[in-house]
Amino acid sequence: MAEIAVQEASEKKNLTAIFDDLISPLKRNPFANKLWIRFLILICVAGLFAYGYQLMTGLGATAMRDYSSWGLYISNFVFLIAVSLVGSLVSAILKLSGQTWATPLTRFSEIIAVAAVSFAGLSIIVDMGRPDRVLNILLHGRFSSPIVWDIIVVNTYLAISLILLYLPLIPDIAILRDRYTEAPKWQRKLYKTLSLGWTGHDEQYKLLHKAIRMMMIIIMPVAFAIHTVTSWLFGVNNRTGWDSTIFGPYFVAGAFMVGAAAVIVLMYILRRTQKLDNYITLFHFDKMGKLLVLTSLVYLYFNINEYLVPGYKMKSLDTGHLLELFSGDESPLFYGVQIFGMIIPIILLIFKPMRAPLPLFFISIAVVIGAWLKRYLIVIPTLLNPTFPIQNVPENFHHYFPTAVELTITAGLTAGTLLVITLFLRIFPIVPMWEVAHEEGYENIEKKATEK
Amino acid sequence: MNTPIEKNKNPRRDFLKILGLAVGAAGTVGGASLLNSCTNETGEPGEKVKLLTQDGKLVEVDAKSMTLASDVENEELLTEYQKRGREGIPGKKWVMVIDLARCQNARKCMAACNSAHELRPEMHHINVLEMQNSEDTAPYYMPKPCYHCDNPPCTKVCPVNATFKRKDGIVLIDNERCIGCRFCIAACPYSARMFNWFAPDLTEEQKQRTYDIELNVPQKKGTITKCLFSADRLRVGKLPYCVSACPNGVYYFGDKNEDSVTNGTSGETVRFSDLIRDNAGYTMHEEFGTKPQVFYLPAKDRRVPFEQAKKQTENNENA
Numbered sequence A: 001m002a003e004i005a006v007q008e009a010s011e012k013k014n015l016t017a018i019f020d021d022l023i024s025p026l027k028r029n030p031f032a033n034k035l036w037i038r039f040l041i042l043i044c045v046a047g048l049f050a051y052g053y054q055l056m057t058g059l060g061a062t063a064m065r066d067y068s069s070w071g072l073y074i075s076n077f078v079f080l081i082a083v084s085l086v087g088s089l090v091s092a093i094l095k096l097s098g099q100t101w102a103t104p105l106t107r108f109s110e111i112i113a114v115a116a117v118s119f120a121g122l123s124i125i126v127d128m129g130r131p132d133r134v135l136n137i138l139l140h141g142r143f144s145s146p147i148v149w150d151i152i153v154v155n156t157y158l159a160i161s162l163i164l165l166y167l168p169l170i171p172d173i174a175i176l177r178d179r180y181t182e183a184p185k186w187q188r189k190l191y192k193t194l195s196l197g198w199t200g201h202d203e204q205y206k207l208l209h210k211a212i213r214m215m216m217i218i219i220m221p222v223a224f225a226i227h228t229v230t231s232w233l234f235g236v237n238n239r240t241g242w243d244s245t246i247f248g249p250y251f252v253a254g255a256f257m258v259g260a261a262a263v264i265v266l267m268y269i270l271r272r273t274q275k276l277d278n279y280i281t282l283f284h285f286d287k288m289g290k291l292l293v294l295t296s297l298v299y300l301y302f303n304i305n306e307y308l309v310p311g312y313k314m315k316s317l318d319t320g321h322l323l324e325l326f327s328g329d330e331s332p333l334f335y336g337v338q339i340f341g342m343i344i345p346i347i348l349l350i351f352k353p354m355r356a357p358l359p360l361f362f363i364s365i366a367v368v369i370g371a372w373l374k375r376y377l378i379v380i381p382t383l384l385n386p387t388f389p390i391q392n393v394p395e396n397f398h399h400y401f402p403t404a405v406e407l408t409i410t411a412g413l414t415a416g417t418l419l420v421i422t423l424f425l426r427i428f429p430i431v432p433m434w435e436v437a438h439e440e441g442y443e444n445i446e447k448k449a450t451e452k
Numbered sequence B: 001m002n003t004p005i006e007k008n009k010n011p012r013r014d015f016l017k018i019l020g021l022a023v024g025a026a027g028t029v030g031g032a033s034l035l036n037s038c039t040n041e042t043g044e045p046g047e048k049v050k051l052l053t054q055d056g057k058l059v060e061v062d063a064k065s066m067t068l069a070s071d072v073e074n075e076e077l078l079t080e081y082q083k084r085g086r087e088g089i090p091g092k093k094w095v096m097v098i099d100l101a102r103c104q105n106a107r108k109c110m111a112a113c114n115s116a117h118e119l120r121p122e123m124h125h126i127n128v129l130e131m132q133n134s135e136d137t138a139p140y141y142m143p144k145p146c147y148h149c150d151n152p153p154c155t156k157v158c159p160v161n162a163t164f165k166r167k168d169g170i171v172l173i174d175n176e177r178c179i180g181c182r183f184c185i186a187a188c189p190y191s192a193r194m195f196n197w198f199a200p201d202l203t204e205e206q207k208q209r210t211y212d213i214e215l216n217v218p219q220k221k222g223t224i225t226k227c228l229f230s231a232d233r234l235r236v237g238k239l240p241y242c243v244s245a246c247p248n249g250v251y252y253f254g255d256k257n258e259d260s261v262t263n264g265t266s267g268e269t270v271r272f273s274d275l276i277r278d279n280a281g282y283t284m285h286e287e288f289g290t291k292p293q294v295f296y297l298p299a300k301d302r303r304v305p306f307e308q309a310k311k312q313t314e315n316n317e318n319a
């Protein structure tokens, strides 16, 4: 409490200090950062090789077979879609509802969204048996298929997220263009082009605010649609565990939870590595911690409905699947996810000291891992409990555990997502400088910058 | 006011179609010429290939003479196969009846099917399952093909119309178009569909045949396959492979429009509606709303006790 009060009371920040604080991380390129980027590239390359192998062998290189016909790739796709929802949560829902404290978090929520949704699309390509025929969707697309709906909303979401990332970036790029003159030549060129001749004229700001606001409103239905439609990829099927009417809201709730957790993880890392203590404060962690409790509680509520009610009825078609989760092979994973990924985080986060950066960071990591495994639990056990018994097939058709090829490709996709975020952070300031300056009460920041 | 919009729509769709045809044609022609250039060396004399003549007859042609046929003709054959495959056989509505009381797990149906469709041994267009509805009821064998539902969940979810329902009731697969997303596997509550996880075990010769959508041969890596009610056999007036292969008279197959079905073993033809009514015929899991077109007759008076039959299978498998 005392700490936060101190933070809040800290005197008005100096304008040059703001710019220096936020631009300086771009100038530094510590060894750890280089190492991290190389490491990510290495994993991406390994993933590419694994994918080449999979293309040659066929999807048989994975552990998927006729019953567990979807596996790691699809769970990973659902996970990435879920994470991407945070962009709209922070930059649209929070901002539109007047939560100005969220301003420093908007940009990296948006870049998380853009990176995650792009690699979600790639996860689907990787999962296709005939990726060479992907254009068939345009040539022969059939609107009755939820896949077609999904492709439409995912691309729309990506487009709007890109706009929502770019628009608030324009004044910052102009600041960089004017103030970060020691940048490499290509980077200066990039700033010059992307700043679109921004001068900070009142009329420009008026337009910008209007456009951002409009995009924030447009993105909300699309954000709900993207995850609802993704849940329908399962919900429209007559399968135990998927045959549910609440799959849409259930998935959306889960997405807000994992999204909040992902933002907290990144917040913590950036605050440490970019020395942003004055911008991402304890107050932000406390607020995001509360948001995580709220979203987790909603998700818990859906989980109770999803498992307890069918568990009470135990319809004959559901028994195999439910018993496998409650007391069978999948039960350690099932209880592990529910307890460590949801219940314990909720209990801990109710206490204020747990919402301090370090504990919150670890709790959020638990939530993210739990959420990832949860997607796995939604996809695979259902497929392995079909209506008729699995018979006359080899032993490996009865189980699913991802192969090294699958794991490598998935690791490559994850590394790719992180790489996009990392590279973005090398070029653009992660906290919107102009918005911070405006909130501190500075007007005409461009003019001042050039006067200097 | 509406017309200009609609007018705008159609040319675009046509354009896409033309583009699709052009791309598809270019690909197939290119592929065919590549294959032909190989055949010149490897084509062994004596290999027969089925061909459709212009008046609609199937003829067998020496594989070697096939290489003389121009690329254009190959392309035409594929187009013809695809066209008639999508349309179906006019005036028919195919239906199958499986008499569970007679099934002794001989599995001749499975063998005949696997060889006709050139499947890997672990793939079963038709699968004979050992079933027991509850602890106290008698176990029985249940051959399970694709049910060719009248409200098929699999065709609805296919994003590219690669799996579709024809007018004669058959649900087919176009493995020239399938993108391998496997949504249809997830959608089918009867596990009737399987995937070519690996390249099929085919000889060069087998791979070079023009793709027949009604037989789904040659199989292709990365695409779906499933029971097709032997649409290729129906076209030439024969019963499906599994139906004719059964030694125990389990299968009846026929046309619902004519209300007649023929037993594949005895050749006896009976009224479909009588057969279903007199023997309390039923379909599997009607509650899914899928309207299966494969009917079962109850597993009463089985000729072989289950345990004994089970031993028989084990012996067969060991032998």
Ligand code: SF4
Pocket (backbone or CB within 6 Å): B157, B158, B159, B160, B161, B162, B163, B173, B177, B178, B179, B180, B181, B182, B183, B184, B185, B223, B224
């Ligand atoms: S796997 Fe092929 S047939 Fe099945 S839904 Fe996908 S594209 Fe259609």
